[in-house]
Amino acid sequence: MKIASFFAGAGGLDLGFKQAGFEVIFANEYDQTIWQTYEANHRLNLDKRDIREIQPSDVPNCDGIIGGPPCQSWSEAGALLGIKDSRGQLFFDYIRILNEKKPKFFLVENVVGMLAERHAEAVDTIKHLFETAGYNLTVTLVNVADYGIPQDRKRVFYIGIRKDLGFSFQFPKPPNKYMNLEQAIGDLKKTAVPALPKNKTNPKIKFSNHEYFVGGFSTIFMSRNRVRQWNEQGFTVQATGRQTQLHPQAPKMVFIEQNKREFVK
Numbered sequence: 001m002k003i004a005s006f007f008a009g010a011g012g013l014d015l016g017f018k019q020a021g022f023e024v025i026f027a028n029e030y031d032q033t034i035w036q037t038y039e040a041n042h043r044l045n046l047d048k049r050d051i052r053e054i055q056p057s058d059v060p061n062c063d064g065i066i067g068g069p070p071c072q073s074w075s076e077a078g079a080l081l082g083i084k085d086s087r088g089q090l091f092f093d094y095i096r097i098l099n100e101k102k103p104k105f106f107l108v109e110n111v112v113g114m115l116a117e118r119h120a121e122a123v124d125t126i127k128h129l130f131e132t133a134g135y136n137l138t139v140t141l142v143n144v145a146d147y148g149i150p151q152d153r154k155r156v157f158y159i160g161i162r163k164d165l166g167f168s169f170q171f172p173k174p175p176n177k178y179m180n181l182e183q184a185i186g187d188l189k190k191t192a193v194p195a196l197p198k199n200k201t202n203p204k205i206k207f208s209n210h211e212y213f214v215g216g217f218s219t220i221f222m223s224r225n226r227v228r229q230w231n232e233q234g235f236t237v238q239a240t241g242r243q244t245q246l247h248p249q250a251p252k253m254v255f256i257e258q259n260k261r262e263f264v265k
Contacts, residue, residue, distance in 0.1 A: 135160030
């Protein structure tokens, strides 16, 4: 089956579909900082326009449309502006193209922050638009930790099957096959080295980026525990360094008071 991908990013969602036997025939990504990564990993001419400039006729006929619209508008780590943010409104352009192309199915993935009460009205509108476009819609909250990934990462999946096909998608029941950090990266236990002053790369590293920070930490970073240990699953991997989780060999940070932790002396 042939797939068109929007908000393709580095191509992780596309890769998953390819591994499941689908063929990605069209991919769109507007953020130029990601283009090189996508093109290095996918043999496809990447469409680099803003989705608002793309007409349905520009998209080849396909069996499915997939994508993960920008999450910053909905993320609990962001301003939570939701549909009031121009990035949140890109959902409507995804639906605009979907409504015209009418593929057999669609999939949208986004952050759990979408389920916050403040976004309820906007999310109800999005769901209504998916349904009126002619799709049986299911919305499922998934934690990848339940599917054998050593990371506590929750995401919301909107999956629609065209109504004339006569069925609705049911998300596969998780096998509850848990993997902890030691099982995943236990071979790195004793190889971390300190970074050089000003966080410069240490030439003695055995594995790329396998260093630990030696400078000061901001009060934001010190506001909560940042350590998941070897027998646990990791935190959600963050997009910014200021939220980075610490090496599993570190002892958990000590609670002092609300929004204040410190390292074991």
